[in-house]
Amino acid sequence: MRAGLPPSAGPFAIPSGACQPAAAGPTQDAANVTTPDAQALAAELLAFMQRTDATDAQFGAFALRAYARQFQHNPAFQRYCVQQGRTPRTVRHWHDIPAVPIDGFKDLTLSCVPAEQCERVFMTSGTTRADARGRHFHPDLRVYDASMTLNFAPRFMRGDAKIRMGVLFPTEAMMPNSSLAHYLALALEHFGAPGSRYLVGPDGLDVDGLCAMLDEACVGGAPFALLGASYGFVHAMDALRERGRRCVLPPGSRVLDTGGFKGQSREMPASEFYRALGDTFGVAAHDCINMYGMTELSTQFYDEGNASQPAVKSGPHWIRSRVVDPMTGQDVAPGERGILAHTDLANLNSVVTILTEDVGVAVDGGFRLLGRAEGAQAKGCSLAMDAFLAAARA
Structure with missing residues (x-):
């Protein structure tokens, strides 16, 4: 899931053509659709x-x-x-x-099913090789979605069924080939309490919306969660600092970051990054959880918080x-x-x-x-x- 936005004139700008589905790639010689054997294996x-x-x-x-x-x-x-x-x-x-x-x-094309018969193609961001983007073909998303939700519940939700969420990343409609966009859409759909929303749109970071969500969380007293790419948090913290804003979110609030900085923001050492999250949002380092994943995988790894670095990452069984x-x-x-x-x-x-x-x-x-x-x-x-x-x- 090393997915991120290509370099652009401003933070979170959406590249031209981002809403267009990816080319499926060449057809394989083996005519193998989702056969009964494949369906049974997935079940x-x-x-x-x-x-x-x-x-x-x-x-x-x-x-x-x-x-x-x-x-x-x-x-x-x-x-x-x-x-x-x-x-x-x-x-x-x-x-x-x-x-x-x-x-x-x-x-x-690494796919058992002909590429053009796949429901979704997730693509890498192209930050390591600008001439090519990795493609991961999914005949359907049942297994991917189950892997995400079954793992996310214990590792991030920590016993809560729902939590109000602010997402510092573009929507899945804006980035249909981004595994991270789909991952965050699943988080919002399955675990987001009423009032959860995206804080990035076609025009970039919605700073007013972010400030409003933070204010509402502090007044209401219910736990609040911010999720997104690591570089998205840098942009958010910079924007809040420019306005002289900081807050102390209610107990039980948490942060999930992933993906690194990808040239989309200034680089920050991990200790400085998590300290800045605490200073800006009032969330302790042990409630700042990093997700490690990549487009080429269908499962994610998490740590138990970043009170010390590098934290231990682990995955499900x-x-x-x-x-x-x-x-x-x-x-x-x-x-x-x-x-x-x-x-x-x-x-x-x-x-x-x-x-x-x-x-x-x-x-x-x-x-x-x-x-x-x-x-x-x-x-x-x-x-x-x-x-x-x-x-x-x-």
């Missing part, structure tokens, strides 16, 4: 996601089934797996499922993470830094395991996200991508 996954007693063995078995289907119906991925010597006949553990570098989503050497795909030694690889069962239609370009270290309960790959690790990611493309295009 099983939806049931698995709702379990409270899921085991490691069940996760592994489902990952292997998803991998076998993707090997059969995703030609580019199949060629890569064969080149790696890893096929459904030889892979016996989910750790051994070949991980596709996330840049592969920019250069190839249907996603697992490893810290690997990007060239070998093997786990690094415990406590060492490596590249994060995620196995997301909700990625039923694309590839179940992706190799990111993010550096992390495994810790009890999850991982610490340390930033983007640089130096030898970045070179390793690039070489892994070259190897993937050479095999997938063969």
Whole structure:
């Protein structure tokens, strides 16, 4: 979900043509629509996601089934797996499922279903490669939506059924190919109390609307939540500072930020960013929750607040993470830094395991996200991508 707005003349400006749906991409050779087998697999996954007693063995078995289907119906991925010597006949553990570098989503159509038959195509923001945008094809959004809502409820709502929300991001109608726009629309639809609204429109940030919502929250005394891209909060805090405004939101209020700054605002160190949120909105750092996700995944990670950084990120039982050497795909030694690889069962239609370009270290309960790959690790990611493309295009 590294989705953000392309650079523009002002904060939150909507790029020309943003409301147009993305091109579907080339049709695959395999004529595979949402077959009964695919429907049954999705139904099983939806049931698995709702379990409270899921085991490691069940996760592994489902990952292997998803991998076998993707090997059969995703030609580019199949060629890569064969080149790696890893096929459904030889892979016996989910750790051994070949991980596709996330840049592969920019250069190839990774979909079991013909692209033009997919209900939605989420696209990356293009901040890392201006010449290409990654595309994640979804035949329908049942699994994605369930993954978001089932995970969001315990990790952000913290026992509340509804909370009044202000969203510092454009609407889904304004950015129909943004996974973050869809994510925030789901948050508003399922968890937003009456009076929740967007605070970004075609003309940019609605500062008057933001001030009004903050004033109403402080007078009413009910918890209030602000959600959006990290850079959106920078613009909001700057706008409020220009007006000499700050507030102390009621107890139970919280903030969710995601996506970083993407060149859309000034960069801020994490400690300074969360301190500024506290100064501006009166929300303690442990109630400032960061969501880590990406367009190439269908599941998100959260921390328990940012009283200390880097906070520990973790996900639900249907996603697992490893810290690997990007060239070998093997786990690094415990406590060492490596590249994060995620196995997301909700990625039923694309590839179940992706190799990111993010550096992390495994810790009890999850991982610490340390930033983007640089130096030898970045070179390793690039070489892994070259190897993937050479095999997938063969």
